[in-house]
Amino acid sequence: MVRQRRVTIDDVASAANVSRQTVSNVLRGTGRVGVETAERVREVVDRLGYVVHPGARSLRSLRTGQIAFPLDELAMDQRDVLGLEFVRELTAAAGTRGYHVLLMTPGMDAIAELIRSARVDGFVFANLRRNDPRIAAVTDRGVPFACMGRTESFQRQAWVDIANGEMVRLAIEHVVQRGHREVTYLGYNLTEYWDAERLTGYEDTMKSLGLVPRSILTDNDEAPMARAAAEAIGGDSPSAIVCASDELAAAVYGAAVDRGLTVGRDLVVTGVGFDVVGRGLSPSLTTVPVPMKTVAELVMRRFMYELEGGPDLPGEFIVPELIVGASTGG
Amino acid sequence: MVRQRRVTIDDVASAANVSRQTVSNVLRGTGRVGVETAERVREVVDRLGYVVHPGARSLRSLRTGQIAFPLDELAMDQRDVLGLEFVRELTAAAGTRGYHVLLMTPGMDAIAELIRSARVDGFVFANLRRNDPRIAAVTDRGVPFACMGRTESFQRQAWVDIANGEMVRLAIEHVVQRGHREVTYLGYNLTEYWDAERLTGYEDTMKSLGLVPRSILTDNDEAPMARAAAEAIGGDSPSAIVCASDELAAAVYGAAVDRGLTVGRDLVVTGVGFDVVGRGLSPSLTTVPVPMKTVAELVMRRFMYELEGGPDLPGEFIVPELIVGASTGG
DNA sequence: ATGAAAGCGCTAACAT
DNA sequence: ATGTTAGCGCTTTCAT
Numbered sequence: 001m002v003r004q005r006r007v008t009i010d011d012v013a014s015a016a017n018v019s020r021q022t023v024s025n026v027l028r029g030t031g032r033v034g035v036e037t038a039e040r041v042r043e044v045v046d047r048l049g050y051v052v053h054p055g056a057r058s059l060r061s062l063r064t065g066q067i068a069f070p071l072d073e074l075a076m077d078q079r080d081v082l083g084l085e086f087v088r089e090l091t092a093a094a095g096t097r098g099y100h101v102l103l104m105t106p107g108m109d110a111i112a113e114l115i116r117s118a119r120v121d122g123f124v125f126a127n128l129r130r131n132d133p134r135i136a137a138v139t140d141r142g143v144p145f146a147c148m149g150r151t152e153s154f155q156r157q158a159w160v161d162i163a164n165g166e167m168v169r170l171a172i173e174h175v176v177q178r179g180h181r182e183v184t185y186l187g188y189n190l191t192e193y194w195d196a197e198r199l200t201g202y203e204d205t206m207k208s209l210g211l212v213p214r215s216i217l218t219d220n221d222e223a224p225m226a227r228a229a230a231e232a233i234g235g236d237s238p239s240a241i242v243c244a245s246d247e248l249a250a251a252v253y254g255a256a257v258d259r260g261l262t263v264g265r266d267l268v269v270t271g272v273g274f275d276v277v278g279r280g281l282s283p284s285l286t287t288v289p290v291p292m293k294t295v296a297e298l299v300m301r302r303f304m305y306e307l308e309g310g311p312d313l314p315g316e317f318i319v320p321e322l323i324v325g326a327s328t329g330g
Numbered sequence: 331m332v333r334q335r336r337v338t339i340d341d342v343a344s345a346a347n348v349s350r351q352t353v354s355n356v357l358r359g360t361g362r363v364g365v366e367t368a369e370r371v372r373e374v375v376d377r378l379g380y381v382v383h384p385g386a387r388s389l390r391s392l393r394t395g396q397i398a399f400p401l402d403e404l405a406m407d408q409r410d411v412l413g414l415e416f417v418r419e420l421t422a423a424a425g426t427r428g429y430h431v432l433l434m435t436p437g438m439d440a441i442a443e444l445i446r447s448a449r450v451d452g453f454v455f456a457n458l459r460r461n462d463p464r465i466a467a468v469t470d471r472g473v474p475f476a477c478m479g480r481t482e483s484f485q486r487q488a489w490v491d492i493a494n495g496e497m498v499r500l501a502i503e504h505v506v507q508r509g510h511r512e513v514t515y516l517g518y519n520l521t522e523y524w525d526a527e528r529l530t531g532y533e534d535t536m537k538s539l540g541l542v543p544r545s546i547l548t549d550n551d552e553a554p555m556a557r558a559a560a561e562a563i564g565g566d567s568p569s570a571i572v573c574a575s576d577e578l579a580a581a582v583y584g585a586a587v588d589r590g591l592t593v594g595r596d597l598v599v600t601g602v603g604f605d606v607v608g609r610g611l612s613p614s615l616t617t618v619p620v621p622m623k624t625v626a627e628l629v630m631r632r633f634m635y636e637l638e639g640g641p642d643l644p645g646e647f648i649v650p651e652l653i654v655g656a657s658t659g660g
Numbered sequence: 661a662t663g664a665a666a667g668c669g670c671t672a673a674c675a676t
Numbered sequence: 677a678t679g680t681t682a683g684c685g686c687t688t689t690c691a692t
Contacts, residue, residue, distance in 0.1 A: 006448070008685060019663045024687060034661060051447040055394070056685035058385035059668045066432070071418050084414060088401050091433045095440075100449065101433040102396070103421045110425075117381040118336070119430065222610065280552065338669060349679045354671060364677060386669035389684045 007050045016044040027052065058118070065099050067303065068120040070134075072106035082275050082290060086126060086148060089296030097304060111137050121307060124148070124299060144306035146299050150193075150315060158306050159315040160298040164194045165201025167288040170322040171242045171270040172205045174286065178329055180240035180268060185215035186232045186252065187244035198244045198272070218248075229255040239268060240328075246271035246278025249285055249327070269327045283326035291320055337380045346374040357382065388448070395429050397633065398450040400464075402436035412605050412620060416456060416478060419626035427634060441467050451637060454478070454629060476633035478625060480523075480645060488636050489645040490628040494524045495531025497618040500652040501572045501600040502535045504616065508659055510570035510598060515545035516562045516582065517574035528574045528602070548578075559585040569598060570658075576601035576608025579615055579657070599657045613656035621650055 013020040018037060025033045026041040033041075044050075058064045069087065091101045102120055104110045111134060114120050122144035125134055128151065135155050138145045147159040172183055185202040188195045199215060206213040218228035229251035232241050243249040249271035253263055261267045264283045271278050274289030298316055305313065343350040348367060355363045356371040363371075374380075388394045399417060421431045432450055434440045441464060444450050452474035455464055458481065465485050468475045477489040502513055515532040518525045529545060536543040548558035559581035562571050573579040579601035583593055591597045594613045601608050604619030628646055635643065 006685085009687095010685080020685090021663060021687080022661085025662085028687085032661065037661080049446060051443060053389070053685055054447055054449050055385035055388035056668090057687075059383070059389060059670085059685080060687040062668090064385070071421055087433065091401055092435055095435050103417065103431040103433060105422055105425050113381065116379060117384055119384050336669085339671095340669080350669090351671075351680080352678060355678085358671085362677065367677080383669055386684090387671075389669080389686085390671040392684085 006053070007048045009050070009052070012041065012044050012048060012050050015048065016041045062118070064119060064121050066102050066120045067094060067099055067122055067124055068102050068104045068111075068114050069124045069126075070106055070110075071103045082273060082292060083126065085292045086296055089293045090124060090300065092293075093296045093300035097300065099300070108133065108137055115141050115143050122146075122303060124303060144303065144309075146303035146306055148295060148299050156306075156312050157315040158302055158312075160295055160302060161315065161317055162194075162290055162295065163317045163319045164197035165204065166317075166319045167272050168198050168201035168242060168244070169205040170288050170320075171272070171286070172202065172209070174322055174324070175240040175242065175268055175270065175328055176209060176211070178268070181211055182214075183211060183240045183242055184232050185213065185242050185244070186228060186248050187215060187217050188220055188248075189217045195244070202242065220247075225251045226254060230258070233259060233261065233267065240270075241267070242270050244272055246273050246275050246281070246285060246287055249278065249287070250281060253281060264326045264329055268329060270322075274323075281327070286323065286325040286328040288320050288322050291318065294318060336383070337378045339380070339382070342371065342374050342378060342380050345378065346371045392448070394449060394451050396432050396450045397424060397429055397452055397454055398432050398434045398441075398444050399454045399456075400436055400440075401433045412603060412622060413456065415622045416626055419623045420454060420630065422623075423626045423630035427630065429630070438463065438467055445471050445473050452476075452633060454633060474633065474636035474639075476629050476636055478629050486636075486642050487645040488632055488642075490625055490632060491645065491647055492524075492620055492625065493647045493649045494527035495534065496647075496649045497602050498528050498531035498572060498574070499535040500618050500650075501602070501616070502532065502539070504652055504654070505570040505572065505598055505600065505658055506539060506541070508598070511541055512544075513541060513570045513572055514562050515543065515572050515574070516558060516578050517545060517547050518550055518578075519547045525574070532572065550577075555581045556584060560588070563589060563591065563597065570600075571597070572600050574602055576603050576605050576611070576615060576617055579608065579617065580611055583611060594656045594659055598659060600652075604653075611657070616653065616655040616658040618650050618652050621648065624648060 009020045009023050012023045016023065018041060022033055022037065023041055026038045027045070054065060069090065087101070094101050104114060111123070115138070123138055124146055125132070126148040128135070128147055128149045131152050135145070135151055139156065145158055148161070150159050150161050151157060175183055183206065185199065187199055187202070190196045190199065202215060203213050216228050216232050218224045225248060229248065232252060233255050241252055243252060249269050252269050256263050256267055263269055269285070271285050271287035274287050278285050278287050295318060298318065302316070339350045339353050343353045346353065348371060352363055352367065353371055356368045357375070384395060399420065417431070424431050434444060441453070445468070453468055454476055455462070456478040458465070458477055458479045461482050465475070465481055469486065475488055478491070480489050480491050481487060505513055513536065515529065517529055517532070520526045520529065532545060533543050546558050546562050548554045555578060559578065562582060563585050571582055573582060579599050582599050586593050586597055593599055599615070601615050601617035604617050608615050608617050625648060628648065632646070
């Protein structure tokens with residue numbers, strides 16, 4: 001347990017022959033330091049291995065360099081490995097801006113406590129419910145936040161979301177370009193807004209292409225999904241099935257095997273999301289991956305903007321890109 | 331963005347007619363304060379909504395109340411929803427001790443930086459590799475840590491782990507008590523130590539019971555698992571299959587359907603872990619759940635001990651309990 | 661472009 | 677059982 005004495009800003013200052021104020025200015029990049037001096041200071045910082053003390057800094061600056069994220073966002077749901085990826089990417093995106101992600105237990109009390117103690121500079125939320133009380137809580141106290149997923153129209157639009165309808169449209173256009181005209185949609189029952197948006201995206205795109213929609217919705221459980229997949233394949237044996245998730249696409253793969261059909265040849269399938277399931281499929285799945293790194297990056301960027309306290313900006317939609325696999329003919 | 335002035339310890343002190351040191355003592359429970367005074371102080375604290383400033387505290391006490399956890403521990407692997415549960419429970423367990431969990435990006439650099447800046451009091455690691463370099467890094471700098479999973483014998487034994495062999499033994503004993511003597515083990519190829527320990531637990535238990543072992547190992551992928559499950563059921567149609575995970579048990583359920591067998595009647599199955607997959611099975615699965623809440627609680631307790639800087643203690647094994655479902659006959 | 665002074669809120673150490 | 681003193685390491689503000 002040998003802990004050597006801390007290297008302080010004063011150590012750096014005297015070693016570099018400047019005042020400690022100058023070191024501070026160099027470190028925070030305020031710009032009001034000569035280039036040569038800055039160079040020298042930075043060198044000494046590296047040599048001595050100096051790192052600012054977050055506590056001392058926060059005491060003075062009222063900034064902690066920390067963001068709270070409620071982990072309960074991530075349900076115990078396979079569908080939510082993407083959520084896990086979001087946290088990881090958020091941690092990375094925060095890191096490049098000198099920020100750290102602090103986990104918090106669920107509930108409003110934890111939010112209040114973190115705000116009062118000033119342990120964090122703000123919050124990132126995901127998986128918002130309608131008129132989510134957490135938004136009101138942080139807004140009331142004037143604490144910055146940013147969300148993955150939309151806030152209400154009367155709230156601050158500090159959010160980033162994926163364009164659900166567009167994802168489905170990309171998939172449809174891809175299979176239609178490949179000559180398919182019977183395009184079935186296999187999706188989830190409308191519990192969340194994105195379920196509805198994906199379905200609407202399907203219906204609108206089909207209409208605009210002059211095609212006849214046929215959609216099958218299911219609960220997000222193994223058995224119902226398998227049944228729905230079989231149903232989607234059955235009927236008039238449609239040439240293409242556009243799924244609302246990679247998991248549903250996997251279910252179609254399974255149903256295809258049962259029917260002795262080969263995916264990519266007898267039957268064309270697409271997914272959405274590119275989660276663990278989708279990545280493991282063979283033949284490789286044509287899908288529309290949610291670019292989590294980009295999402296996290298934009299959420300973090302928006303958070304930094306919120307921190308500045310500028311006027312409200314519109315929310316931001318991310319339109320993912322389709323990646324072509326062998327499931328639509330290679 | 332209206333932020334009222336911070337309530338400080340001085341506000342509390344003067345409102346309670348004591349010195350600010352007394353308030354500090356009450357808050358940290360040093361015990362050297364009269365009962366009445368403490369009562370009064372606590373009341374004022376509540377009334378004013380006072381919360382300590384973590385920065386100011388850490389500046390003086392050299393304690394941050396924060397623990398770092400590397401999120402990369404959780405692979406993008408369905409098997410690892412349990413890992414996600416661990417972080418969640420760790421956050422909760424930390425919370426009851428006034429601690430917070432800070433996520434960190436993977437890599438040794440992040441560890442070094444967190445230590446130098448003193449942003450955390452220590453680390454929690456999971457999913458350790460053999461002779462994990464991170465243990466050496468924190469040990470060299472005398473920084474406290476605690477692990478879920480074992481460290482090397484020459485390192486500090488600051489760990490908590492589950493007794494893998496015991497979990498399998500519980501399952502075997504359960505089915506044997508119910509009259510089965512042909513007990514097949516369906517497990518994973520030996521990539522991690524727990525794979526080996528579960529297999530060994532199976533073999534040892536079978537031997538001690540005077541039964542003939544028969545084990546089938548598979549890769550952790552959908553198709554191989556399905557094949558292995560079918561193989562386990564086939565052969566001499568064993569009466570019981572003890573699986574190394576709930577996912578494998580789910581594969582057996584699937585194979586049973588294919589063969590027209592009813593789980594719980596024609597065939598008896600057990601799992602290990604009680605993850606998302608296991609919870610969703612029907613008929614309900616007899617399994618040995620990993621008690622993540624307990625694991626996290628013990629890891630956190632050990633961490634607090636490490637923080638004190640006491641002599642090394644042995645690592646701690648957790649022996650989970652079997653829960654009986656319908657898959658072994660109801 | 662740089663420096664000096666002041667103090668953020670708290671707790672360790674030393675009184676009493 | 678409680679109070680006083682000093683200072684943790686940094687940044688803000690105000691000089692120069």
